[in-house]
Amino acid sequence: MNMSAGHEIILKLEDVSKVYAGTVAVKQANFEVRKGAVNVLVGENGAGKSTLMKIIAGVEQPTAGRILLDGKEVSFSSSGDAVNRGIGMVFQELNLFGNMTVAENIFATREITNRFRKIDRKEQERRASEFIDRLEAGIRPDMLIEDLRIGQQQLVEIAKAVSLDARILIMDEPTSALSAAEVEILFKVIADLKARGVAIVYISHRLEELIRIGDYITVLRDGRITGQEDVKNVDTQWIVRQMIGSDAKDFAKADGHVPGEEIFRAEDICLPRATGGLAVDHVSLSLRAGEILGIYGLMGAGRSELFDCIMGRHGHASGKIFIEGIHIRERDTTRRIRRGLALIPEDRQREGLVSILSVASNLTLASLSRFVTLFHIRGSAERKAVAQMVRELAIKVADPAQEVSSLSGGNQQKVVIGKALLTGPKVLLMDEPSRGIDVGAKADVFRTMRKLSRDGLGILFATSDLDEVMALSDRIAVMSNGKLTGMFDRAEASEAAIVAASALGHGPAHLAPAHGKQNR
Amino acid sequence: MTDIPARAALSSASSGSALLTLMKLRTFIALIAVLVFFSIAAPNFLSAANLILMAKHVALNAFLAMGMTFVIITGGIDLSVGSIVGLCGMVAGYLVLNGIDLQIGYTIYFNVVEIALITLLVGILIGAVNGLLITRLNVAPFIATLGVLYVARGMALLSSDGRTFPNLIGKPELGTTGFGFLGAGRLAGLPVSIWMLIVVALGATYLARYTPLGRHIFAVGGNERAARISGVRVNMVKMFVYMFSGFCAAIVGLIISSELMASHPATGESFELNAIAAAVLGGTSMSGGRGTIGGTIVGAFVIGILSDGLVMMGVSSFWQMVIKGLVIIVAVVVDQAQRRLQQRVTLMQMAKAG
Incomplete structure (x- = not known):
């Protein structure tokens, strides 16, 4: 020392x-x-x-x-x-x-x-x-x-x-x-x-x-x-x-599998902002099965809002979404989940978990209908699914009946991911999946993302971490001020280009227009 | 972790969880305590006749408290149940006495089963009004159900101009007899209302534990946003709990008017407070997400036996109110202590799990 x-x-x-x-x-x-x-x-x-x-x-x-x-x-x-x-x-x-x-x-x-x-x-x-x-x-x-x-x-x-x-x-x-x-x-x-x-x-x-x-x-x-x-x-x-206690790799390596057919497409998604203007401004993108599409953007770029629109959380959003080429007309979250969409929200505590329920109840919350005959939850089927998810995602929990709030941040995040996966999604939306979790859990999350894409899921993930988006994505979309300002293949993406695209439309006029003088 | 702190953690964790178990059973312990106390202090308390009479009293509050429990678990409150009791009693009484005049020279008289079903439907509909106000028009549950409290009470009074519908015996030629069965009838030695309580309580427990709807009720109360994102139909869940509460209130309205063989429009005033008290005493958290039907029923029994026992001992009703209030406050204080202990035990479990 x-x-x-x-x-x-x-x-x-x-x-x-x-x-x-x-x-x-x-x-x-x-x-x-x-x-x-x-x-x-x-x-x-x-x-x-x-x-x-x-x-x-x-x-x-x-x-x-x-x-x-x-x-x-x-x-x-x-x-x-x-x-x-x-x-x-x-x-x-x-x-x-x-x-x-x-x-x-x-x-x-x-x-x-x-x-x-x-x-x-x-x-x-x-x-x-x-x-x-x-x-x-x-x-x-x-x-x-x-x-x-x-x-x-x-x-x-x-x-x-x-x-x-x-x-x-x-x-x-x-x-x-x-x-x-x-x-x-x-x-x-x-x-x-x-x-x-x-x-x-x-x-x-x-x-x-x-x-x-x-x-x-x-x-x-x-x-x-x-x-x-x-x-x-x-x-x-x-x-x-x-x-x-030993060297660890940050990111799971790509395995070189080739993405398949288009599995998801969003066309012309718009979301008006309460204060005027558009929080999501005519965004269109397409995602293939087995592909990881990273959405990079600064704070307030509209990434989370785009995900919210896709999940049907805003009744006043416009635009069309397609899964496997089929137009999804359902506008509410419940039925969109049933059609194969799942969201892992950015704010675990406020939107991801019901903290006073058990790990097991949280895991199956979105997919209960899978374990139900008529109106009865089959306990054995539910327990089996929970045990399998705990094993697959390496969730460290002694007993799934424990309250979810007793887990560490990384394990809580895995529970949120497990909940989404149990719905059997085709398209997974992950909003800042590594926020506030430790190195070990991050590596687990990234490994899981790789594995899921290999299994043919389409993954859209939003992040403000440049390394993360570069290391994990097959393609990188950049959002700025509600607009899609860049779309790069990984091979041709450079950090400089991504950062440049993420700053488009962020003029000083954007900063506090109602606050007359910026005395500095 | 080395061996010694691990063992220390283990032993203190187990003593902590022993205390915790004791605190979790507090309502049950309170029930046994009041039973033991009154069986010593009040003569005839333990006679079969008295026990059945008390159970009938308790059943009324227990029905309301069950409906209230689900509402409170979702994070809401239903102040309108007392008025629904009154209005539903009047609906039943009106139908027995007058039937429905079709304005074309005919009057339809329903038999007792039909009357009961119509009354239940009225209760469910008022619950649905509560639910719609809360889910569609975004009125806070306290305000919405407070409004409905006044509206329903007013309608009950209007239905008879404030008078009582007496002598609900019905007429054999119209097929409206037998209304007294709900309040006075017995099956296998137990009053019908007790049987109904058992059936509804078992149904509600099953619903809470083994159905998606039950799980969703807890999820909505625990974290409404997370529930919504997980695809829970939050509005439907809320509609259900208020409708179920209305249903429970309608049952009570039926039973009371059947017991008295008369419907009085002021029936059920301040019942909502007793129902809330029973739910809270039974461990339902007013902030939502926590509570059990079993706990609520035990809570209703504690409150009911306490007031009946005090009456038998000749304690003044003013003192009864003071004692009831103190019991509720103590229950909540112990509840908070249990929460804190629970957190400590959870922490220790976390530490053990590493």
Whole structure:
């Protein structure tokens, strides 16, 4: 552990352990946070990263060990304590009030008031826009959180943490919902904070990202710290080795099978936006059996909305879809699923899972009719299908009767995929299938995609991860501002061309047109 | 994981789950507690006649509570059940006494079975109105059923100008006799209403456990968006639960007017609150997704036996209300404690699974 002493240590954990009623989440961790640097923390899901961060942020109290802030021992009894001492945190799960505006969220619990204790909305919005504008995401401070997309919400969360003026800022997977362009903006913000001497603790699953912006890296495995290094001395292989104990391949290799006949076609899909204009703008595409078509695009490009239209989730969408050449006239989700479409939604918690039901009930939720005679669910048939899916997708679960919320993110994602597969789909729509899951589970998901395409399914998958779309797709479609702006065969696709296509139509006029002045 | 923490986790997990089991059975334990208490404190409490009488009282609330349970599991609420009880009683009474005047000099009189079926249909239709308001017009369940509460009660009062339909004995020459069977009849020693409760309860339990519709009810309450994306016909599920609730209320309307051999338009006032109380006491979560028919029926028995037992002991009805309220609050507090414990146990299971 030969850390260069280039940066001053601001926070130090000494032999910190956290025991949850009989299990040890963190074991004698020694962790140093350095000023004016990005301190990266990495590890698979369940390795104890979040617990460690919650200890620093005062959300959890350590069972044993000491926390030294500026060399003095401290103990935080609540997150408020930590905030008062200049520690801010961007949580992985969004902690925003959907029914309030962006400005109200940023200043929640520290509202700016005038002399009469009345909230000064104008001033709040002005101050909020200082932080928001830096993120260049086209968010206005008077927008309601629930009207924003997840990626934009994440940016608000970041703006909120930045506005705290923290000395130590913890970011738990801040980029998991961001597109390449927004990641760049976030990195600029981070560089800015670094220059101001803020210590940043950064957690992410995207290893290239860590190498790019990290200064110091700490790897956790099973609650133990297995490696600590200067980032300039390490590479991705090293990180992966420390994380899972051996080298791992990121993407399943293509097997060279040739796609078959056209299995799916969308013609002229349009979806009006509530605020005017089109969220999906005359999109047509076609997909062959056994083909993986990646749809790349920035946040708000209309990928998720396109999937929603295809699934029949918007009654006011127009356009035609065909499966195996047959025009699908059914407009509701239920019957479209029956015709062979299945969607794996982007937001697992809100749209993918019924978290209080069991793993088994979630798996069969979309395909119950397969196990029914007359109106009776045949328990044995259902159990058999569940057991088979658990095996095929390598879902780590002791008992399928367990609540699905007890699984790790990666396994939950596998349950969502299993649910879609049990409907016997011909066309699978996957919206950000690898979002927020660890390296091992990602590899499993990608392997599954390969296998399904070999079995003749057509797969449409949306992603904002350039590596992913390049590595997995047979063809790459690019969307921007609701339009299809590019279609490449893998052989001729270049990252530069894809990125260029994804930026079409994203002029400055697109950013916050109603917000008269962009004072920057 | 090394051996020692693993074992420690195991033992604390098992003590946790023992407590958890105890908490899950809380309503049942409460039932036994009230039974034991009153059999000591109230003379004649355990006599067969009294037990059957109490069961008949409880059955009325239990029917409503079952319908309410499904509604609450989907994340809704049905405040209109008490009014549906009243209106359905009036419908039955009106049909027994007056039949339907066809305005062309003829009047159709129905026999008792037909009257019962028509009354049930009226209950289901009012439930359908609730469902349509909620699914098609996007009215919040609380408001929609509150509106229907007033409308149905008003219609019940209008049907007789506020008067009671007395003497529902019927006339042999019109074939309308035998209405008293539902309320006073017995089969194999048990009152008919108890038999009906058993049949409906078994049916509802089967529905909840072994049919796609039952699974969908839980899914809608657990996460409506996810259910919709999974192809669950959310609107149909909601329509069903309100119609089933209306059906249960109609049964109660029939039984009460049959027991009294009269229909009074104010029958069933505030019954909806008792039904909600029974469902909550039985472990139904007001936020949706959780609940069982069995739990609800046990809950209805606890509430029913508590109030009947207190009456037998001569406790004032004012105190009865206080005690009932406290029992409900305690039930919910224990429910919350169980949730937290459940989460802890789940966490430990996760940790064990690695």
